[in-house]
Amino acid sequence: MRDAPPAAPLLPPIEIGVAVDRLYIRIPKRNFVVGLGSVDPDSGFDLALEAAHASDMQLVLSGEVPATAEARSYFQDVIRPRLDQRRRFLGPIGFARKRWMLGAARCLISPRRSVEPTSLAALEALACGTPVVGYPAGPLPGIVEPGVTGFLAEDVEGFVKAVEAAATIDPDACRAAARTRHSIDVMAERYLTLYDDLAMGREPAVGVA
Known part of the structure; x- marks a missing residue:
């Protein structure tokens, strides 16, 4: 997204997740x-x-x-x-x-x-x-x-x-950041929400590079 042309219409980023619980x-x-x-x-x-x-x-x-x-x-x-x-x-x-x-x-x-x-x-x-x-x-x-x-x-x-x-x-601060931003469950939920919006014709929130 950082390398996209100026003013390019972009969907909001979905960060990659990992198996936090595992x-x-x-x-x-x-x-x-x-x-x-x-x-x-x-x-x-x-x-x-x-x-x-x-x-x-x-x-x-x-x-x-x-x-x-x-x-x-x-x-x-x-x-x-x-x-x-x-x-x-x-x-x-x-x-x-x-x-x-x-x-x-x-x-x-x-x-x-x-x-x-x-x-x-x-x-x-x-x-x-x-x-x-x-x-x-x-x-x-x-x-x-x-x-x-x-x-x-x-x-x-x-x-x-x-x-x-x-x-x-603090190790707990690291774990909290992983769970909040980088959980594979959070990633999956964001993708499903985005796909649902697109399938139903709803306009997803759009970011601009």
Whole structure:
């Protein structure tokens, strides 16, 4: 919507939802940071690793390395040399392990620099009661409320400070934001209401870019 031509008539946005109830978990927070997602040059995981080394934070990365030469080279040449006992890469993981990791982590670090439609990892983290520290690109400025559900940062120093400050975020504020704005049930209800309005010839509320 932000990229639409000026004055383009748009239906109101319906934010993507996640299974908040299934993700709900209450466990003690641990002193580590987690990163989830596709391991490619746009992921920014090299920035996360630099911040982790600069502050000696424990970082756990999980995700798939795409089957492209560019992604494989990025992992082998940029990511792997930065891994050690406190900075680990797990590869793909299942739902139960992901939920535990998100629930126990101090924060999710999301330094992806490319524009993408949404960040499911960020929404899942909030549903688990975990703040998000992210790069101010793509959907994250619309997901992260600074000081309430996380922080935004642009460089190593900023990420180090944001991760430290993430310990002050209330997990219940993250869960509340997920339930109010990012629940899959809320998303489905909004779509059904929109479809019903269109089917019955009612004029849905229209926004303007």
